[in-house]
Amino acid sequence: MAEGKRKREPAVAGAQVEEEKKSRDGKDKKRRMLPSLIKNKLKRMEVHAKVKREKRVEKKKKAKARVDAHKRALELGEEPPPVRIPRTIENTREPDETVCKPDDEELFVGNDADEFSQILKQEHAPKILITTCRFNSSRGPAFIQELLSVIPNAHYHKRGTYELKKIIEYANKKEFTSIIVVHTNQVENQVNALLIINLPDGPTAHFKLSKLVLRKDIKNHGNPNPATSPKLVLNNFTTRLGHRVGRLIQSLFPQDPYFRGRRVVTFHNQRDFIFFRHHRYVFESKETKVDTKDTAAKNDKGKNLTQTKMIARLQECGPRFTLKLISLQHGTFDSKGGEFEWVHKPEMDTSRRRFFL
Amino acid sequence: MPRTTTVECPGCPPIRALTTDVLGLVKVVEVSGKIGTPKVVETWGPPDASRSVVTASFADRKTNPLLAVARKNGLVEFLNPLNGNALATVTVKDCVSSSNSTEDELVAGLHLLGTKGTELSSKSSTFLMCTEKGKACLKSIMLGDASPDSSLADAPSTWNVCGAGNVLCSSVDGAENFALFGGKGVELNVWDLEKCSKIWTAKSPPCNSLGIFSPTWFTASTFLSKDDHRKIAAGTNNRQVRLYDISAQRRPVISINFRESPIKVVTEDLDGYTVYVGTGCGDLASFDMRTGKLLGCFVGKCSGSIRSIARHPKLPIIASCGLDSYLRFWDTKTRQLLSAVFLKQHLTSVLLDSHFSSEEIEPADQSSDLQAIDHSEVENDDELLLLTRKSKTSRKKVQNKIKAEKIKRESQYDEMSDEDDEPTTFDADDDDEMPATKRKKTLGGKEKNVRLKQKKSKKRIG
Secondary structure, eight states: OHHHHHHHHHHHOHHHHHHHHHHHTTTOGGGOOOGGGOOOHHHHHHHHHHHHHHHHHHHHHHHHHHHHHHHHHHHHTSOOOOOOOOOOTTTTOOOOTTBOOTTOHHHHHHHHHSTTHHHHTTSSOOOEEEEEOSSOOSHHHHHHHHHHHHSTTEEEOOOTTOOHHHHHHHHHHTTOSEEEEEEEETTTTEEEEEEEEETTTOOEEEEEEEEEEOGGGSTTOBOOOTTSOOEEEEEOOOBHHHHHHHHHHHTTSOOOSSOOOOEEEEEEEETTEEEEEEEEEEEEEEEEEOOTTOHHHHHHTOSOOEEEEEEEEEEEBSOEEEEEEEEEESSSOOTTTOOEEEEOOGGGGGBTTOOOO | OOOBOOOOOOOBOSOEEEEEETTSOEEEEEOOSSSBOOEEEEEESOOOGGGOEEEEEEEOOSSSOEEEEEETTSEEEEEOTTTOOEEEEEEHHHHHOOSOTTSOOOEEEEEEOOSSSOOOSSSEEEEEEEETTSEEEEEEEEOSOOSTTOOBSSOOEEEESOSSSEEEEEEEOTTSSEEEEEEETEEEEEEETTTTEEEEEOOOOOOOTTSOOOOOBEEEEEESSSSOSSEEEEEETTSEEEEEETTTOSSOSEEEEOSSSOEEEEEEOTTSSEEEEEETTSOEEEEETTTTEEEEEEOSOOOSOEEEEEEOSSSSEEEEEETTSEEEEEETTTOOEEEEEEOSSOEEEEEEESSOOOOSSSOOOOOEEOOOSSBOOOOOTTSSOOOOOOOHHHHTTHHHHHHHOOOOSSOOSSOOOOOOSOOOBOOOOSSOOOOGGGOSBOOSSGGGOOOOOOOSOOOOOO
């Protein structure tokens, strides 16, 4: 009926279609003619381009109107209209009851009792063993060299053909605190997964690694000084699971309150992706001119003032990559007999605004 | 505008569940009202990781319900499930009296006996406990004081279940005459509790077609029906669910492969042939053991390994808890998630109280049924204190409650019949504030407190 009509109309004349659309605009959204329903490709492209142009023009007009209103309000001395907050996915994230609350006693007790507390309380110094999957690749060793320079007290051993369980036993004997296994894709020779196993029988986190950029590929990169331990920034690990993963990552680095170096390593969690960045920073003082719109200064002195501010300049060094948690196993790595604390299942993905870390 | 699909969880009927976790806390989750969302009502115990609960058992009785909790530091505590008071404490080493007492022995299985009979006369309760090294012990203890040296009512009988290997799971059948043990390197064996003798051992299936022999590793086991001790369902580490029949053969009758992670829990249903299986990946499914067919999976965003499943003896509801810190209630017929409660810690076991009825004003009787597969919590704390179980809120309103305290043991969640006029005798609870004057009828001593069935609350003048 109406469907048939609509379908026939585009084939007939495009002009009719546009008129229909305009007339129905704002009324019945469901029945609005979408350019994608036009079967004729040339016509469809035309209509779509026109729609896009109109939308862009509209948007510019609105933005200009907003800016004008703001200026006018300032001139008149009134309150400017409130700045509207754009809707983002982080803003509209589904409320998660597993978010850590600051006054949760159980959380603190749990933290004291978990597997990382010994390292985080500085009773043990972390000692990391880095190895690869069984079949080595060309990109693997380069990435591993960079990892060795980022994480202090890390040792690299070749994998050979040992089973991971045997490697865990060996590492336990030699008192390592964690193992990092770098996994490469055999076909494309690219690094694609990271397995962090906390020892002695700590949780195992399996991450998917992507967007790897090595140090030599970064413009103006800096060379870190591997003797100093880096400062660690962990952003946005809010839920219980995120907190646990955050502590797992924290246990890879030494905790030294008397901090002297100038390196910082950042793990920033956003939408369940963890972004890794490594920078060198330096604090400098900078002189800036005072804003001439500051009426107080203007009235008092009548000339430009300079203000000194302390800013930090960053220089990126080291690799850059993105991690995504695939699963968190309760014990050490056990592919067959392991039980999972958290494993990603497709039925969890039903909402685009639900995140777990 | 946002593209989300959310399925609203329908609420739960009135239920009371007790969960234990790795910090040693026992949390009570209740649903008030006819259909509602469960909430944590009480938390018992200081959070302490050394007291983490390894297994638990619940004696689901109207009178003298008891909760027994085995902790990691070698203590077995008996708690009153109505108010959390510790009634007795036993150390594992005393019970087992192992010669090499230098090592800590973890309790692998704990079962409270006496669910069927009435043990109102004495203040003691019997329980069966088995450690990981394979020492099983059948013992009775006196209740009433919480000191760690509760006197033993009679000499315990101890025996060795297995020579080598670790016992990981155990179960007691409905009539409490037989007990079942299995574990890593330990084949399933069935023991007669009266004679303390082994009556049957399983035999592992032959090598499969590839010639691969998988070592014995049973992680969960249960008797299939309450009346019949001959059929056993067991789950292995190798993702298999097996059915054994004692009267038929020693090899498994049916063996089903389920997904890819080890089976962590197996619980039987009331009809004697359905089992609920939970795995290390968080998959919960039900199987028909007569045919070996998978009836269906319970889908509900469960991302952590399932540690315990409990089946409510009256309502078609199961509760599951696990390492993802959620306690979930499911409808058994539609396999739908009824509700989920976040409990903040890794949960180790859940027990349902079947004698819980929620009244509008007062507390509901909550009986937990121990359907925890491997663990039974022995709770014999309150033999004398037959508490009418009440929800926390209603406890304050004792006065009104007494009237309405015709606690219906089996409250139908879709329909609450009117209260009868039968007088209900309440279990006297020493700790409870219920004034004696308000009791409608109290039979003699406290021992005779019987939990009354409460039907819909009708205020009665007591």
